Amino acid sequence: MTGRVCGIYTAEVAAQEMMEGQECRLLANVGIEGDRYAKRIGRWSDRPKTEHQISFIELEVLHQIYDETGVVLTPRESRRNIITYGVRLNDFLGQTIRVGENALVYVEKLNHPCKYLERLIDKQVMTSLLGRSGLNCQVISGGIVRLGDRIERVL
Amino acid sequence: MAVRLLMKVSVDQIVDEGGGIRSFYFRPEDRSRFPPTSPGAHTLLRVTKGMMRQYSLCAAPGDRRYRLAIRLDPAGRGGSRFMHESARVGDVFYLSYPQPDFPLEPDRPSYSFFAGGVGITPILSFLYALQGQACRIRLCYFVRAGDAVPFEQEVRALCPQVEIFNSALNGRANFEGLLRGSQGDAIYCCGSARFVAGVQEAADALGTAAIQVESFVSGVKAGHLGEPFVVDLPRSRHILHVPSDRSMLDVLLEDGVDIDYACEAGVCRSCIVDVIEGEIIHRDQCLTEEERRTVMTPCVSRGRGRIVINSL
Ligand code: FES
DSSP states (O other): OEEEEEEEEEOSSTTBOOEEESEEEEETTTEETTSTTTTTOSTTTTSOOGGGSEEEEEHHHHHHHHHHHOOOOOHHHHTOSEEEESSOGGGGTTSEEEETTTEEEEEEEEOOOOHHHHHHHTOOOHHHHTTOSOEEEEEEEOEEEETTOEEEEOO | OOOOOEEEEEEEEEEEEETTEEEEEEEESSSSSOOOOOTTOEEEEEEETTEEEEEEBOOOTTOOSEEEEEEOOTTSSSHHHHHHHHOOTTOEEEEEOOBOOSOOOSSOSEEEEEEEGGGHHHHHHHHHHHTTOSOEEEEEEEEOTTSOOTTHHHHHHHOTTOEEEEGGGOSHHHHHHHHHTTTTSEEEEEEEHHHHHHHHHHHHHHTOOOOEEEEEOOOOOOSOOSOOEEEEETTTTEEEEEOTTSOHHHHHHHTTOOOOOSSSSSSSOTTOEEEEEEEEEOOOSSOOHHHHTTEEOTTTOEEEEEEEEOOO
């Protein structure tokens, strides 16, 4: 199964509105260059965990939430780093995926939605995100990721 | 509720307003303009990592920047000191979207404003909003004797009939006298917790209809905060011990718990958590009695014995 990168977002500090990019650089075992977690000032950075290095969510989920609840959760508001299209992210749990040419990430955890996001963006989305809230991953090997890049399981 | 996201900003101008207060003007760094504000709105300023402070937004209409007025509080927790001593034009900070929680009721025939010191700042935004409207405005402004009157020119331009008092005279008797002349007005009061409590007491004694109040905090008691207690977090299976000299918020943050906070004084509602079980000693100034049955503000409130909280 191959998907595509259709959104790239980072934030410099915890709670900052995400900034949209055309590309980003993944750093092995650090995260995304310039992002809050890579800079160790993210919300969880007082207790750094590898799973916070990079996060993903499906664009399809954002569409489903709109169809089901009428709530528009934009890619930017979802606060995930990489928005994907054309792939079932939950199927990657426990596996390594390639993003773009070289970057490899290990899918450590299914993301668990939190109230913090609801309060930050003032939208009721926690319940509708349950079970499809994306992935929390560790960067195994670095590389540049660009919009349109492929996402696929490493065999 | 409002969006609480932070925006990247930089200091555009710093102006001394007298009385130890400086206005900091910010402009957006990664967007063309700021979201619009409403009268009485405040913002959360990320001073440094782990240090968020709440300030009223008080720029004149037409100014596309945000203005925050910050009084130097040498005995405070360090936010105002950092801004006064270290912040320079061009420095980057992060400010939240406007938080509209001290709203002005529109279209009233008459308004009375009671401001204590830097509590004038949300009132300034009210005065700007009421400019040109056919309503009667009364402003009682209490400032420290010997200090220059902060924002004096601006206040007089907006409200030439302003009554300025020495803050040493802000006893209840004096407030009662002043409030007698404000019966029937929409009444707003902003200042320190003590100032606001004084006005509120006087209003209660007179049977004045509800007044809208907002207080800010300066300083925080260190040392003994209360008895130690235990917090049980079933979702993460953590059991935390809150010692007598630390707040529950501190202990939660140290444990890496996902919790928002800003004022650390029980006024801004940022840190609210759901209580499943246990007795809470509420010390906030923002929850209703109804709310206190199910939630608490761990920045100031404490538990007795063992408490169980949800959502973390
Ligand atoms: S941090 Fe403001 S109420 Fe607790």
